[in-house]
Amino acid sequence: MRVYFSYLAHESSRFSPIPTSIASFSTVREGWPLQGCEGEPMDIDDLSDDFSLLRLSRARGHEVILGPMAVAAPSRPANRETYEYLRGEILAGLRHAMPVDAVLLFLHGAQLADGYDDCEGDLLAHVRALVGPQVPIGVELDLHCNLSDAMVANATALMPCKEYPHSDFAERAAELLDIVEGAASGRLAPFIVSRRVPVIGNFHTTREPMRSFVDSIKALERRDGVLSIGLTHGFGYSDTAEAGAAVLVVGTGDRARCSELAERLAQQWFAMREQIVPPSLSIEDGLQRARSLQGPIVIADTSDNPGGGAAGDSTHLLRAMLERGLDDAVLGMIWDPVAVTQAAKAGVGATLPLRLGGKTDLTSGEPLDLEVTVLAHSTNARQKIFGGSLALGAAVAVETRGIQIVLNTVRQQVVDPACFTQLGLDPWSRKYVVVKSAQHFYQHFAPRARHVLYIDAPGVVTNDYRRLRYRNLRRPIWPLDATPLTRFGVEWR
Amino acid sequence: MRMFCASMIHETNTFSPIQTDLQSFADVALYLPSTGQGRELVEQPFEGVNIGMLARSRGHSVIDGVMASAEPSAPLRRRDYEHLREEILDGLRAAQPVDAVVLFLHGAQVAHGYADCEGDLIERIRTLAGDAVPIAVEIDPHANVTERMTRNATILVSSQEYPHVDFEDRAVHLLELLERTVAGEIDPRIAFVRVPMFGSFYTTRQPMRDFVDSVLARQGRAGILSVSLIHGFAWADIPDAGAGVVVVANGNAQLAAQLAAQVADEFFALRRQIVVEQVGADLALERALAAPRGPAVIADTTDNPGGGAPGDSTFLLRGLLERKVTNAAVGMLWDPVAVELASIAGEGAQLPLRIGGKACPLSGQPLDVLATVVRLRDDAVQNAQGRMAPLGRAAALRVDGVEIVINSLRQQVFDPACFTAFGIEPRDKRVVVVKSHQHFFQTFGPFAGSVIYACPPGVVQRDFTALPYRHITRPVWPIDVPPFHVFGRTWT
Numbered sequence: 001m002r003v004y005f006s007y008l009a010h011e012s013s014r015f016s017p018i019p020t021s022i023a024s025f026s027t028v029r030e031g032w033p034l035q036g037c038e039g040e041p042m043d044i045d046d047l048s049d050d051f052s053l054l055r056l057s058r059a060r061g062h063e064v065i066l067g068p069m070a071v072a073a074p075s076r077p078a079n080r081e082t083y084e085y086l087r088g089e090i091l092a093g094l095r096h097a098m099p100v101d102a103v104l105l106f107l108h109g110a111q112l113a114d115g116y117d118d119c120e121g122d123l124l125a126h127v128r129a130l131v132g133p134q135v136p137i138g139v140e141l142d143l144h145c146n147l148s149d150a151m152v153a154n155a156t157a158l159m160p161c162k163e164y165p166h167s168d169f170a171e172r173a174a175e176l177l178d179i180v181e182g183a184a185s186g187r188l189a190p191f192i193v194s195r196r197v198p199v200i201g202n203f204h205t206t207r208e209p210m211r212s213f214v215d216s217i218k219a220l221e222r223r224d225g226v227l228s229i230g231l232t233h234g235f236g237y238s239d240t241a242e243a244g245a246a247v248l249v250v251g252t253g254d255r256a257r258c259s260e261l262a263e264r265l266a267q268q269w270f271a272m273r274e275q276i277v278p279p280s281l282s283i284e285d286g287l288q289r290a291r292s293l294q295g296p297i298v299i300a301d302t303s304d305n306p307g308g309g310a311a312g313d314s315t316h317l318l319r320a321m322l323e324r325g326l327d328d329a330v331l332g333m334i335w336d337p338v339a340v341t342q343a344a345k346a347g348v349g350a351t352l353p354l355r356l357g358g359k360t361d362l363t364s365g366e367p368l369d370l371e372v373t374v375l376a377h378s379t380n381a382r383q384k385i386f387g388g389s390l391a392l393g394a395a396v397a398v399e400t401r402g403i404q405i406v407l408n409t410v411r412q413q414v415v416d417p418a419c420f421t422q423l424g425l426d427p428w429s430r431k432y433v434v435v436k437s438a439q440h441f442y443q444h445f446a447p448r449a450r451h452v453l454y455i456d457a458p459g460v461v462t463n464d465y466r467r468l469r470y471r472n473l474r475r476p477i478w479p480l481d482a483t484p485l486t487r488f489g490v491e492w493r
Numbered sequence: 494m495r496m497f498c499a500s501m502i503h504e505t506n507t508f509s510p511i512q513t514d515l516q517s518f519a520d521v522a523l524y525l526p527s528t529g530q531g532r533e534l535v536e537q538p539f540e541g542v543n544i545g546m547l548a549r550s551r552g553h554s555v556i557d558g559v560m561a562s563a564e565p566s567a568p569l570r571r572r573d574y575e576h577l578r579e580e581i582l583d584g585l586r587a588a589q590p591v592d593a594v595v596l597f598l599h600g601a602q603v604a605h606g607y608a609d610c611e612g613d614l615i616e617r618i619r620t621l622a623g624d625a626v627p628i629a630v631e632i633d634p635h636a637n638v639t640e641r642m643t644r645n646a647t648i649l650v651s652s653q654e655y656p657h658v659d660f661e662d663r664a665v666h667l668l669e670l671l672e673r674t675v676a677g678e679i680d681p682r683i684a685f686v687r688v689p690m691f692g693s694f695y696t697t698r699q700p701m702r703d704f705v706d707s708v709l710a711r712q713g714r715a716g717i718l719s720v721s722l723i724h725g726f727a728w729a730d731i732p733d734a735g736a737g738v739v740v741v742a743n744g745n746a747q748l749a750a751q752l753a754a755q756v757a758d759e760f761f762a763l764r765r766q767i768v769v770e771q772v773g774a775d776l777a778l779e780r781a782l783a784a785p786r787g788p789a790v791i792a793d794t795t796d797n798p799g800g801g802a803p804g805d806s807t808f809l810l811r812g813l814l815e816r817k818v819t820n821a822a823v824g825m826l827w828d829p830v831a832v833e834l835a836s837i838a839g840e841g842a843q844l845p846l847r848i849g850g851k852a853c854p855l856s857g858q859p860l861d862v863l864a865t866v867v868r869l870r871d872d873a874v875q876n877a878q879g880r881m882a883p884l885g886r887a888a889a890l891r892v893d894g895v896e897i898v899i900n901s902l903r904q905q906v907f908d909p910a911c912f913t914a915f916g917i918e919p920r921d922k923r924v925v926v927v928k929s930h931q932h933f934f935q936t937f938g939p940f941a942g943s944v945i946y947a948c949p950p951g952v953v954q955r956d957f958t959a960l961p962y963r964h965i966t967r968p969v970w971p972i973d974v975p976p977f978h979v980f981g982r983t984w985t
Contacts, residue, residue, distance in 0.1 A: 017834075017845060017847075018834065018837075019839075019842065019844055020837060021837045021838070023836070023837055024837055079838075079839060079842070337829055337830060337833075338829060338830060338851050338852065341512075342510070342511065342512045342852075343512075344514075345512035345513060345516065345517065345570075346512040346514075347514065347570055350512075352510075352512060353510055354510075355510070355851060355852055355853050355856065359830045359851055359859075360830065360847055361845050361846065361861060362845070362847070362861045364847065366858070367850070367851070367859065369854045
């Protein structure tokens with residue numbers, strides 16, 4: 001079949017200190033050209049998991065017409081012109097490609113812009129209006145999406161990933177393509193039903209009981225008129241009215257049965273809520289705990305995760321480690337272009353006073369004034385991330401009081417130990433391995449760690465949503481409000 | 494005549510947190526003949542003077558060596574200094590035979606392993622050129638002159654003005670003396686006397702103004718070819734830091750030494766009258782707000798990037814915001830991170846920003862403000878002593894009643910263009926804060942209602958007793974109180 005593929009990903013946090021414009025986006029060289037994107041241009045292999053849908057479509061012999069492909073690191077909602085420009089180009093590409101047998105999109109699902117609280121819903125409505133009711137629209141999503149009625153109403157099939165870390169985009173792409181192929185050929189007439197779940201939270205699928213919940217859901221798919229089940233975890237940092245989790249079922253059989261299934265899973269999910277949030281520790285408790293354990297201990301500095309919109313330059317955890325005299329540690333990565341330049345100019349082997357971190361805003365904490373020794377300097381280090389690779393930008397490794405710290409210039413979370421090893425550091429020779437990441441580090445770090453601890457310092461990606469100052473989020477919702485609560489017309493216990 | 498010219502400028506503040514490598518020169522001005530990098534500099538105005546261009550305009554055949562200038566900062570990396578030096582020496586080797594060597598140097602350059610870069614360089618040039626070839630050197634008055642420099646140079650003169658508006662005049666003076674030397678008309682002999690004092694001496698004020706004029710009036714009379722007051726650069730913790738007097742006399746070293754000693758006495762005797770009162774941030778703001786007419790221009794002297802400071806300290810800006818001063822402007826804060834965030838947000842956007850306080854403890858604490866992005870530019874320039882210096886990516890922000898220019902290429906404010914390029918008119922402001930020690934005066938002085946030299950805490954602090962010196966020669970005023978004995982005599 002002849003399909004149109006486009007890709008747009010920006011996880012938008014209203015708590016992020018990092019603004020967003022068209023300049024914040026990176027494009028894929030092969031795609032429909034976009035103007036003004038200043039991020040490092042990518043090849044499809046640089047984000048291969050995200051592009052599974054594209055590659056699989058080609059592998060299955062479909063004729064793929066490429067639309068715009070653009071991604072920005074998580075940050076504040078983009079300005080209105082940016083989103084409207086991107087939407088306009090996606091629609092222009094589609095118009096250019098038409099007639100098509102299907103539209104395939106990879107979208108984040110939690111994108112906002114000034115004036116748009118649901119970019120994906122808006123975009124899908126425009127795409128539907130353009131292609132008409134008959135052409136299937138299949139959308140692969142990040143599970144940290146805020147599912148909206150507009151998305152459900154305008155897509156033929158929605159396929160969020162199921163794993164956090166998101167290791168399953170390729171499998172989901174195959175399942176989505178199966179459904180879209182069936183719909184395009186007339187073999188299937190899929191519909192989507194969804195049920196909102198009044199929770200916000202970060203739900204790691206690497207731990208029970210979330211692990212078993214995901215597995216049990218997979219066992220219900222592709223039978224009894226259920227094509228696919230998606231659990232959208234929501235993105236609580238977006239601070240939109242409708243932010244939160246949801247269950248969605250793509251079905252072909254009995255609609256009422258699918259609705260009942262969604263309702264049952266939603267209640268089941270809600271009932272598990274206390275057990276599936278991350279075992280977050282305060283700085284005090286976390287470091288005390290870490291001291292008593294044998295290394296290597298991977299400590300996630302979750303609240304300063306650039307992958308959730310944080311600056312990645314907060315000093316709370318590092319300051320606490322220095323104050324308590326914790327050494328034998330590596331820590332990465334602090335986004336600090338000023339300090340990187342100074343350390344690089346001083347050169348490897350130099351010892352210099354450095355004001356480190358705390359550059360972006362109040363949430364970054366106070367900067368640290370340290371005397372550091374420069375261990376390494378690199379301008380071409382990369383890490384493997386989501387199946388592809390991402391340049392760290394100019395980066396240095398410095399050491400102060402037994403703590404080795406990687407500083408870099410392209411804001412990003414730590415997913416791959418290469419963030420350390422590419423700068424000559426061996427994280428596994430140290431007792432403490434501190435990473436600015438909420439959970440994506442887990443895939444490559446956990447296998448080598450004796451323990452994984454999640455420390456929740458003050459920050460914009462805190463695991464404790466009660467600390468955030470919400471302005472728009474509709475209530476009641478757990479954990480901000482007491483349970484049982486009544487929402488979406490039913491009681492939740 | 495056939496002459497080899499080279500320029501190497503780096504005022505080195507050994508207390509600066511800002512690190513220095515070859516890239517620091519490339520960021521400002523760097524011509525390397527071996528690779529051709531920056532070749533266009535040969536035909537462009539250079540900060541201060543393009544001495545090769547000037548020599549060519551006087552009919553000489555010039556072979557251009559290295560031209561390098563970096564913003565003042567910490568000592569240069571050893572290998573990078575040696576690279577520059579060897580490139581200069583290679584250039585001379587290739588140019589030989591030459592009738593003369595002409596150098597434009599700062600005079601207060603330090604590299605790791607080299608406390609006296611200029612002395613090292615001039616000595617090596619002397620060895621290479623031999624005794625017969627005259628070496629003429631122009632330096633900045635904020636130089637720490639050493640015996641090694643004056644022993645190996647044939648003629649040495651410095652700019653006599655602060656602001657240094659006379660680099661070109663002094664270069665003409667230097668070339669005239671050199672031409673007469675090569676013609677055999679004169680036989681220059683240098684004497685140098687150190688003056689044991691630290692300070693910033695503004696030639697725009699009395700009695701320094703009259704003193705400079707009286708010193709210059711001695712040139713060209715009674716066998717005296719040239720006199721240079723050396724102000725010294727006290728932010729270099731080296732044995733040779735401090736003021737001095739250089740005299741060049743015709744054929745008579747004794748005469749040169751006598752006059753140098755006499756002028757040194759006069760310079761030292763004036764010390765209390767020629768240093769500027771130290772005014773803290775609070776007092777500076779009080780005076781500015783009490784001034785009968787605007788604009789009150791406050792020089793943030795201690796955070797002057799032109800003296801090796803980062804240019805991101807927040808003391809005066811915090812004071813303006815706390816006092817809710819309106820119709821004020823501050824420029825320029827060096828803050829690449831805030832510039833990047835403001836650029837992404839775009840003109841007209843309002844966003845929470847952390848500005849300043851990014852480089853070191855003496856930058857103060859960063860300020861967390863709600864800023865409106867008034868103007869963004871990446872093509873603005875200012876006239877920095879003749880060189881059109883790019884400001885880098887830059888933004889004008891408005892925070893309450895204060896307009897703030899932030900930029901990404903660290904430099905002092907020389908020129909109101911640092912404001913006007915962003916639509917901010919400093920003439921119409923009540924208070925204007927400039928990150929500069931004195932060079933701003935040339936262009937801001939004419940329209941300023943008043944000029945206040947402020948010294949909040951900072952890297953270029955003027956309380957020398959507070960600097961952690963380890964290598965300077967003591968006693969030195971004002972750290973030590975005269976009468977004291979040093980440099981073979983008693984100073985009172």
